[in-house]
Structure formats: structure tokens, C-alpha cells
Amino acid sequence: MKTAVVYNSQTGFTKRYARWIAEAAGADCMELSEAKKKSMASYEAIVFGGWACAGSISKLGWLKDNMDKWTDKKLIVFCVGGSPMESPEIGSALGRNFKEGELERVSVFYCPGGFNYEKMPAPSKLMMKIFIRTLKAKKDKTKEEEEMIKMISSSYDISDKKYIAPILKCLQET
Numbered sequence: 339m340k341t342a343v344v345y346n347s348q349t350g351f352t353k354r355y356a357r358w359i360a361e362a363a364g365a366d367c368m369e370l371s372e373a374k375k376k377s378m379a380s381y382e383a384i385v386f387g388g389w390a391c392a393g394s395i396s397k398l399g400w401l402k403d404n405m406d407k408w409t410d411k412k413l414i415v416f417c418v419g420g421s422p423m424e425s426p427e428i429g430s431a432l433g434r435n436f437k438e439g440e441l442e443r444v445s446v447f448y449c450p451g452g453f454n455y456e457k458m459p460a461p462s463k464l465m466m467k468i469f470i471r472t473l474k475a476k477k478d479k480t481k482e483e484e485e486m487i488k489m490i491s492s493s494y495d496i497s498d499k500k501y502i503a504p505i506l507k508c509l510q511e512t
């Protein structure tokens with residue numbers, strides 16, 4: 339199946355997953371800016387990867403805006419975030435990015451990435467600073483919130499190639 343893996347990445351985690359998927363699937367891999375300049379007509383499958391930003395999948399609008407035109411293609415979305423795979427809220431957070439009916443057309447997956455403050459642009463760094471400060475100021479924090487503060491206060495990498503397996507499986511299914 340001729341496949342394009344298109345990604346939007348700020349600090350490199352989504353790009354890494356996109357490359358892993360493209361390499362394993364023998365697909366073309368490109369940044370969203372490049373994909374926008376190209377015709378996607380010849381692809382039978384499009385895999386789009388965006389990073390999680392306050393619950394939203396970055397630049398998902400590109401895929402959604404084209405969905406009606408791509409009725410003949412297999413569509414897969416993967417979201418890369420800082421949350422570990424076990425986080426209970428991942429499924430519902432991903433679901434909120436789609437309207438009813440859209441999920442019948444798109445298969446959605448989550449891949450844990452991490453945080454890379456060294457590569458993060460200033461506006462995102464500021465948003466994270468405010469988020470962490472607000473969370474720290476909260477009274478009666480849950481154990482999960484305390485753990486989250488510790489985790490996201492500095493850079494970490496929980497990405498792993500193993501998380502692409504369900505995406506590859508979905509691509510193989512006809």
C-alpha cells in the first residue's frame with residue numbers, strides 16, 4: 339500500500355516516530371509543510387502524526403480538512419505526548435479531537451514521547467512554566483498531580499519503537 343507519513347513536530351519526538359513508521363512500512367516520510375505543497379493523490383494510505391498540546395493534536399486540521407476528498411484512502415492519526423502510555427485519560431483526550439463520524443474514517447493511536455526543553459520554542463516553554471506553576475499552587479494535590487509536577491519539570495524521553503507496532507498492524511489490514 340503506497341503510504342505517506344506526514345508529521346508536525348516541535349522538539350523531535352513526533353518526527354522520530356514518523357521516521358520509525360515510514361522505515362518499517364516502506365513509506366514516504368515528510369514534514370507537514372512539505373506535504374502541503376505536494377499532491378497526495380497517488381497515496382493509498384496517509385499516516386498523520388501530531389504532538390499533544392493541551393489535549394489537542396497539533397495541526398490535525400490539515401487531515402480533517404482533506405478527509406472528504408480522501409474517501410478512497412486509509413487514514414491513520416498518531417499523537418505523541420509527554421504522558422506515559424498508562425495514563426487513564428489518553429483515550430478520552432484523543433477522542434475529543436474528533437467529531438462523531440470522523441472516527442469511523444480514521445484510526446487513532448497514541449505514542450509516548452517526552453519533553454525536550456532544550457529544543458522547545460520560547461512560547462511553549464512559557465506555557466509549560468505557567469502550567470507547572472499553577473499545578474504547584476493547587477491545594478490538596480493528588481498523588482498523580484505530584485508525580486506529574488516532578489516528571490514534567492525537566493526533560494525526559496519515554497519514546498520507544500515498540501509503540502509503532504499497532505500502527506503498522508493497522509496499515510497492513512485491508
Ligand SMILES: Cc1cc2nc3c(=O)[nH]c(=O)nc-3n(C[C@H](O)[C@H](O)[C@H](O)COP(=O)(O)O)c2cc1C
Pocket residue numbers: 346347348349350351352353389390391392393394418419420421450451452453454458462463465466
Ligand atoms: C504547551 C504544551 C502543551 C502540552 N500538552 C500536552 C498534553 O496535553 N498531553 C501530553 O501528553 N503532552 C503534552 N505536551 C507534551 C508534548 O506533547 C510532548 O513534549 C511531545 O513529545 C512533543 O512532541 P514533539 O517533540 O514532536 O514536538 C505539551 C507540551 C507543550 C509544550
